[in-house]
Amino acid sequence: MGRLTVNNVSRTFYKGNGAPTIALSDITLEIKDKEFVCFIGPSGCGKTTLLRIIAGLDTPTSGEILLDGTKISVPDAKRGMVFQEYSLFPWRTVIDNIAFGPQMQGKNKNESLKIAEKYLGLVGLEQFKNSYPYELSGGMRQRVAIARALANDPKVLIMDEPFGALDAQTRNILQHELLEIWRKNNITILFVTHSMDEAVFLADRIVVMSARPGKIVDIIDVDLPHLRDRTAPESNELRNHVLKLLAKEREK
Amino acid sequence: MKINIKNAIHNRELEAISLLTVIVMWQLVADLLVKNKLFLPSFIDVVLSFLKVIKNGALYTDISVSLLHFLIGMFLAFVIGLPIGIIMGWFKGANHIFDPVIEILRPIPPLAWIPFAIIWFGLTHQSAGFVVFIGAVFPIIINTYTGFKSVPVVYVEAAKVLGCMRDQNLIRYVALPSALPSIAAGIRIAMGVGWMCLVAAEMFGVSNNGLGYKIWWHYHLHQMDFVLVYMLLLGFLGLLIDRVFRYYVDDRLLKWRLGIVM
Ligand SMILES: Nc1ncnc2c1ncn2[C@@H]1O[C@H](COP(=O)(O)OP(=O)(O)O)[C@@H](O)[C@H]1O
Ligand SMILES: [Mg+2]
Numbered sequence: 001m002g003r004l005t006v007n008n009v010s011r012t013f014y015k016g017n018g019a020p021t022i023a024l025s026d027i028t029l030e031i032k033d034k035e036f037v038c039f040i041g042p043s044g045c046g047k048t049t050l051l052r053i054i055a056g057l058d059t060p061t062s063g064e065i066l067l068d069g070t071k072i073s074v075p076d077a078k079r080g081m082v083f084q085e086y087s088l089f090p091w092r093t094v095i096d097n098i099a100f101g102p103q104m105q106g107k108n109k110n111e112s113l114k115i116a117e118k119y120l121g122l123v124g125l126e127q128f129k130n131s132y133p134y135e136l137s138g139g140m141r142q143r144v145a146i147a148r149a150l151a152n153d154p155k156v157l158i159m160d161e162p163f164g165a166l167d168a169q170t171r172n173i174l175q176h177e178l179l180e181i182w183r184k185n186n187i188t189i190l191f192v193t194h195s196m197d198e199a200v201f202l203a204d205r206i207v208v209m210s211a212r213p214g215k216i217v218d219i220i221d222v223d224l225p226h227l228r229d230r231t232a233p234e235s236n237e238l239r240n241h242v243l244k245l246l247a248k249e250r251e252k
Numbered sequence: 253m254k255i256n257i258k259n260a261i262h263n264r265e266l267e268a269i270s271l272l273t274v275i276v277m278w279q280l281v282a283d284l285l286v287k288n289k290l291f292l293p294s295f296i297d298v299v300l301s302f303l304k305v306i307k308n309g310a311l312y313t314d315i316s317v318s319l320l321h322f323l324i325g326m327f328l329a330f331v332i333g334l335p336i337g338i339i340m341g342w343f344k345g346a347n348h349i350f351d352p353v354i355e356i357l358r359p360i361p362p363l364a365w366i367p368f369a370i371i372w373f374g375l376t377h378q379s380a381g382f383v384v385f386i387g388a389v390f391p392i393i394i395n396t397y398t399g400f401k402s403v404p405v406v407y408v409e410a411a412k413v414l415g416c417m418r419d420q421n422l423i424r425y426v427a428l429p430s431a432l433p434s435i436a437a438g439i440r441i442a443m444g445v446g447w448m449c450l451v452a453a454e455m456f457g458v459s460n461n462g463l464g465y466k467i468w469w470h471y472h473l474h475q476m477d478f479v480l481v482y483m484l485l486l487g488f489l490g491l492l493i494d495r496v497f498r499y500y501v502d503d504r505l506l507k508w509r510l511g512i513v514m
Pocket of ligand 1: 013021023044049
């Protein structure tokens with residue numbers, strides 16, 4: 001199961017001079033098991049902060065996060081994360097990067113490699129097995145990062161603008177692949193993006209956020225079946241709706 | 253590609269010609285201008301002396317004794333410097349404990365320790381090793397520390413969300429490999445400094461054998477051709493050690509860095 005409960009989570013950062021930045025203000029959100037939720041909002045509205053707290057990399061100033069009813073505070077293998085910047089270990093080959101998680105779970109080398117092979121196949125990079133990250137394109141690196149996160153068999157996959165640095169075409173391909181993986185692996189996905197198009201194409205629900213202080217403006221259900229036609233009238237309508245919401249926030 | 257190979261051959265030729273020119277000029281200057289073996293032994297004098305030390309076996313003893321001193325010092329510098337650098341770089345606050353001591357000891361030139369080396373260890377191999385150690389340990393500490401300080405946060409966080417939580421594992425699987433280029437650079441600097449300290453320590457009589465000791469010994473006998481033999485040997489050996497290290501560490505252990513501009 002991968003049901004996430006975000007209860008009244010706030011996070012305030014203090015600058016060097018003591019001035020507070022309210023990155024998140026009283027966020028409450030319930031994410032169902034196997035749901036695909038996209039977070040969208042202007043930069044600085046606390047999307048990364050929220051995901052980092054859910055991953056256990058940051059602690060909220062107040063409030064709590066529950067995974068299947070159990071409070072979480074530190075990272076663990078049940079929640080995988082894919083970062084916006086390239087986060088593959090450059091000193092490990094592709095296969096050793098993917099095998100890292102299972103290895104840390106205490107599996108022996110052979111077992112870890114076997115699991116890694118499986119996920120390497122899932123992202124279709126078998127022939128780059130023994131390459132080092134510097135030999136891969138940006139799209140391939142994010143594929144490996146996804147495979148690495150999945151190799152731990154997480155219940156929740158947290159993705160912070162994973163395709164942000166990729167060109168439009170690679171991005172589209174990876175979006176398709178991600179949906180495929182999501183369906184096969186029965187996981188909950190939290191996905192931050194600043195692309196309307198991406199959110200409308202991927203999400204079951206879109207969480208629209210606003211900045212200073214970061215809070216949720218609206219949560220939109222996307223009741224369109226996958227695979228979605230990016231140019232269908234329903235998609236356009238949704239996009240316009242989100243755009244208007246974000247524009248209204250900007251005017252404030 | 254073709255042009256590159258051609259250039260390489262061409263460069264090799266140029267290097268050989270340059271070296272030959274220097275040797276010929278050296279010989280000519282020594283024979284025709286200086287005409288004094290004490291002030292400037294000729295190239296041929298040096299070659300003949302070199303053959304002599306090979307024949308009487310002194311060369312092998314001296315090289316192995318010097319390498320022993322060097323290894324003792326480098327080994328100690330590594331097993332003491334690396335953990336200190338790791339602790340300083342990884343655990344918050346630890347550098348405040350070590351820093352004052354290091355900052356006081358580091359500016360003392362390693363050779364200033366020679367009297368204490370002799371008092372503490374006598375005229376032993378350990379004594380020479382100790383002076384090498386003093387010279388080599390600080391570059392290793394400092395480069396390990398900087399390497400650990402500059403481990404990208406994203407690698408540490410990626411490891412944490414993959415279930416690698418304990419400091420011991422984060423150091424072993426993330427920080428150490430990430431800092432390895434910096435540590436390797438530190439070891440290379442340390443070997444350079446250590447090599448210099450070695451010669452000085454041996455010349456000061458910290459030991460009764462070795463390449464540095466022989467320079468001083470032959471100087472007292474006014475055999476400057478032998479002095480030059482040992483000088484050149486020290487240069488070549490230093491270069492060789494650096495090359496071997498480069499080959500094994502930079503080209504093999506650090507080949508993942510190929511894509512990174514250095
Ligand atoms: N470690 C930090 N220290 C201080 N301020 C931070 C830190 N992380 C984020 N912030 C601030 O919190 C706010 C939200 O940041 P972030 O979560 O990165 O936004 P987003 O990902 O939506 O662009 C920003 O104003 C940012 O400056
Ligand atoms: Mg962000």
